[in-house]
Amino acid sequence: MALLEIKNLHVSVDGKKILNGLNLTVEKGQVAAIMGPNGSGKSTLAHVLAGKDDYEITEGSVLFEGEDLLSLSPDERAAKGVFLAFQYPLEIPGVATMMFLRTALNAQRKKRGQEELSAPDFNRRVFDAAAKLGIERDMLRRGVNVGFSGGEKKRNEVLQMALLEPKLAVLDETDSGLDIDALKIVSDGVNRLRSPERSFVVITHYQRLLDYIVPDVVHVLSKGRIVRTGGKELALELEAKGYAQYQEEMA
Amino acid sequence: MAEMAVIKTPAETALSVAFATAKGKLPGAAALRETAFKRFETAGLPHRRVEEWKYTDLRALMRDAKPLAPPPDAAAKARASNAGAAFAAVEGRRIVLVDGAFVPELSDLAGLEPGLTIRSMAHALATGDAAVATRLGQVVPTDNVAVALNTALMRDGVVIEVAPGAALARPLHLVFFNAGGAPAAVFTRSLAVIGKAARAMLIESHEGVAEADYQVNTALEIAVGDEAHVDHIKITGGGAGTLHVSSLMAAIGAHARFNEFLFTTAAAVVRNQLFVHFKGEETVAGIRGATLLNGKQHADTTLVADHVAGACISREVFKTVLDGESRGVFQGKIIVAPQAQKTDAKMSAHALLLSEEAEADSKPELEIFADDVQCGHGSTAGALDDDLLFYLKARGIPHKEAESLMIQAFVGEAVDGIEHAGLRDTLIDHVAAWLKTRE
Ligand SMILES: Nc1ncnc2c1ncn2[C@@H]1O[C@H](COP(=O)(O)OP(=O)(O)OP(=O)(O)O)[C@@H](O)[C@H]1O
Ligand SMILES: [Mg+2]
Numbered sequence: 001m002a003l004l005e006i007k008n009l010h011v012s013v014d015g016k017k018i019l020n021g022l023n024l025t026v027e028k029g030q031v032a033a034i035m036g037p038n039g040s041g042k043s044t045l046a047h048v049l050a051g052k053d054d055y056e057i058t059e060g061s062v063l064f065e066g067e068d069l070l071s072l073s074p075d076e077r078a079a080k081g082v083f084l085a086f087q088y089p090l091e092i093p094g095v096a097t098m099m100f101l102r103t104a105l106n107a108q109r110k111k112r113g114q115e116e117l118s119a120p121d122f123n124r125r126v127f128d129a130a131a132k133l134g135i136e137r138d139m140l141r142r143g144v145n146v147g148f149s150g151g152e153k154k155r156n157e158v159l160q161m162a163l164l165e166p167k168l169a170v171l172d173e174t175d176s177g178l179d180i181d182a183l184k185i186v187s188d189g190v191n192r193l194r195s196p197e198r199s200f201v202v203i204t205h206y207q208r209l210l211d212y213i214v215p216d217v218v219h220v221l222s223k224g225r226i227v228r229t230g231g232k233e234l235a236l237e238l239e240a241k242g243y244a245q246y247q248e249e250m251a
Numbered sequence: 252m253a254e255m256a257v258i259k260t261p262a263e264t265a266l267s268v269a270f271a272t273a274k275g276k277l278p279g280a281a282a283l284r285e286t287a288f289k290r291f292e293t294a295g296l297p298h299r300r301v302e303e304w305k306y307t308d309l310r311a312l313m314r315d316a317k318p319l320a321p322p323p324d325a326a327a328k329a330r331a332s333n334a335g336a337a338f339a340a341v342e343g344r345r346i347v348l349v350d351g352a353f354v355p356e357l358s359d360l361a362g363l364e365p366g367l368t369i370r371s372m373a374h375a376l377a378t379g380d381a382a383v384a385t386r387l388g389q390v391v392p393t394d395n396v397a398v399a400l401n402t403a404l405m406r407d408g409v410v411i412e413v414a415p416g417a418a419l420a421r422p423l424h425l426v427f428f429n430a431g432g433a434p435a436a437v438f439t440r441s442l443a444v445i446g447k448a449a450r451a452m453l454i455e456s457h458e459g460v461a462e463a464d465y466q467v468n469t470a471l472e473i474a475v476g477d478e479a480h481v482d483h484i485k486i487t488g489g490g491a492g493t494l495h496v497s498s499l500m501a502a503i504g505a506h507a508r509f510n511e512f513l514f515t516t517a518a519a520v521v522r523n524q525l526f527v528h529f530k531g532e533e534t535v536a537g538i539r540g541a542t543l544l545n546g547k548q549h550a551d552t553t554l555v556a557d558h559v560a561g562a563c564i565s566r567e568v569f570k571t572v573l574d575g576e577s578r579g580v581f582q583g584k585i586i587v588a589p590q591a592q593k594t595d596a597k598m599s600a601h602a603l604l605l606s607e608e609a610e611a612d613s614k615p616e617l618e619i620f621a622d623d624v625q626c627g628h629g630s631t632a633g634a635l636d637d638d639l640l641f642y643l644k645a646r647g648i649p650h651k652e653a654e655s656l657m658i659q660a661f662v663g664e665a666v667d668g669i670e671h672a673g674l675r676d677t678l679i680d681h682v683a684a685w686l687k688t689r690e
Contacts, residue, residue, distance in 0.1 A: 094660025094664060
């Protein structure tokens, strides 16, 4: 059974159709890259998977481990193992990062019937994961993402992913805004988490990321549907030729 | 031409009867009481056409006037035996008033620090204590009607004096407990005189049995000496049916520090009025508050910060969380006198609306007569940010818990200004307890 199975998904926002019969299957342990022009619906897909409620799903189904994902609330989805690294992580002043991480992790554990982590155990996990991502302790003491640079916010997303250990991680342009060194650090962070039990959907505009996080499969999303699927060499082709052919095909 | 007849409301009539009947038995200050009551009778209960009371129409809110509370009996005192326990972490010196009467046997009066005196206001009034008589109503003179009513009917309270240079090792914790035997009206008046360069922390917690059906009119005058450091924190809780009107008159000397905090979660109707006078230069003050309401609660904070002397810094930060059909009111006025140059005053009032039916009213005002000042105000009202909530929920945090985190963060901006760690933690717990009631 595939981990994620999206069939004929139609989604609109404020009456505007954005996803238009999208089909996508992600196998267990697979790293799937999604590339596509601006405005093609990549973030919309990511948000719909995470459960944001601004979207109207008019048709189609999404199965996660064979279960209807769309009927679950965002926190239930997270507890089941769905994680979204946001394209634009938000700042939450007044909510301390450590407190946020602990509340999130324990809420998920509780829902899964696991015991809450003790404070020392939790702190150790966070500090270890943060050190690997080059996130300083001082940043963890601040409000969530408050005063973080664009690149630091992205790293913080990967830190959350590392702690929450999802089954499916959707990374929405986690590479954008990263300098060369940070790109390497973040990619290593993702690669460390790769396992036969964990799948990734990596949304990106740049082939360069896929040199570090080598995908099993590359999908092209255009005008709200997957229009082509291929191996990692497809990313190189897109880099060379752009999306013109797909947009014409759709028109 | 016929004179317009002033029609009294039943509550106004009842108050006149109560004053006429009680005045012979109220302790001392007869002339002061008469003048104050005349002021009340002329004005009547304040209503919405009186600008200061625009959002809190006391005349409409006070259907009747409750009978003056009798002195607490043994049963009432017994109910108060545990009062103030929620603030155990503060390790304060507990001073207990039951139904407005100072109860020494419930109060911790042993081993008072040198320079500290605590006595009953009733006794001071009855004996015509000169130190009290010269201060009473003079700390920050006002013709406010609620204060006038308090002056006319005040029965007891505490008089606290901290000698110049004295530093209190423990906070003073005044517990005002409504024992709730029967519907009652309570008028307390207290006075705190903090000497030059003295250090004192004063906590007022207003508590009561849940079913108390009270009308409380409480007033405190604080005179803060030059170079003194005073914290005053007032917590209004207890008695869901209670109408609570409170007035603080604070006059602050030069080079002083003054931190005021109002924490309000309970009573049906609350009016907290603050009259703060900056009388000496280079004082630094924080005037903050957090209010959390639900159901049909109504709470009004009305602040007048009057910069008479120059070069003072004041920060006013008020946070209001409104759920259900509650209504939160903030009126804040900063006055800067012509001679008060170099004043630095910034006021902000923010309301968080958790339901469609809740209402926030805000009226910030600046009246600036000096030209070399830095003053400003900001005011917002709005709901929780859906995108932020989604971010939290996407990490596995359930909706209510995500809301709670954000509400705590919102209120935290004000609560974090409390310097005393034990009290800060206690109030953070109070916020958490309030949030629990939403789940
Ligand atoms: N809340 C909204 N209201 C109206 N239109 C929206 C809303 N959200 C997204 N859209 C529109 O839907 C389309 C798809 O947006 P989406 O963010 O999914 O694109 P994307 O593929 O992630 O683009 P990018 O590569 O620029 O990140 C865009 O045209 C966008 O303007
Ligand atoms: Mg996008």
